[in-house]
Amino acid sequence: RELFGGPEWRQLDAGTISEDAAVARVQARIPRYAAQVRRAMDEWSNHFVPMPGMQGLVARLKAQGYGLYLLSNAGLSFFSYYKKAEVFRYFDGFVISAKEKLLKPDPALYRRLLDRYRLKAEECLFIDDLRENIEGAERVGIKGHCFAGSEELERYLKRSGIL
The missing domain is CATH 3.40.50.1000 (HAD superfamily/HAD-like)
Structure with missing residues (x-):
């Protein structure tokens, strides 16, 4: 939720922040999950599946x-x-x-x-x-x-x- 629902995701969509900067900001908010945040950003698009039908x-x-x-x-x-x-x-x-x-x-x-x-x-x-x-x-x-x-x-x- 911190990554995909946070302000950085909207900034990525707006083209006003790089992926690395977005990851760094989210990692700063939740440092305990820094590795998971990086992995989620790197891998989320591998799970794209069109809606059924x-x-x-x-x-x-x-x-x-x-x-x-x-x-x-x-x-x-x-x-x-x-x-x-x-x-x-x-x-x-x-x-x-x-x-x-x-x-x-x-x-x-x-x-x-x-x-x-x-x-x-x-x-x-x-x-x-x-x-x-x-x-x-x-x-x-x-x-x-x-x-x-x-x-x-x-x-x-x-x-x-x-x-």
Whole structure:
């Protein structure tokens, strides 16, 4: 919790702190667990597993010709671990908060996605598990849906005529 739920994790996502500096700060707070903090930072991405049902759903959307883009609050380490997860091969592009020095729900981050990939807000659907991030998308004209699991998302996409 000190590492993943602490202020340093948000700073990593914002691109305002290095992993080594984040680890050092957390280790200073909990010196008894210094080795475990370092190991957790080094190994957390090895345990990335897509949510059940999502890879198949993403593959179906891609097969139907939809452009798929990832807009994520993530640290720079994203660029080393995304290649390990097969689900990411379906995406046409990525906008990662640490690289952009912006965090969701800042409307500027959503605009960056639209501008970089020449997307029209009114043709996009943004899916996220946090309501505040949906609201950020809606502020720039992107329709949003709050993620509550792959089965619920599939039902929503069918009701919306997307699948």
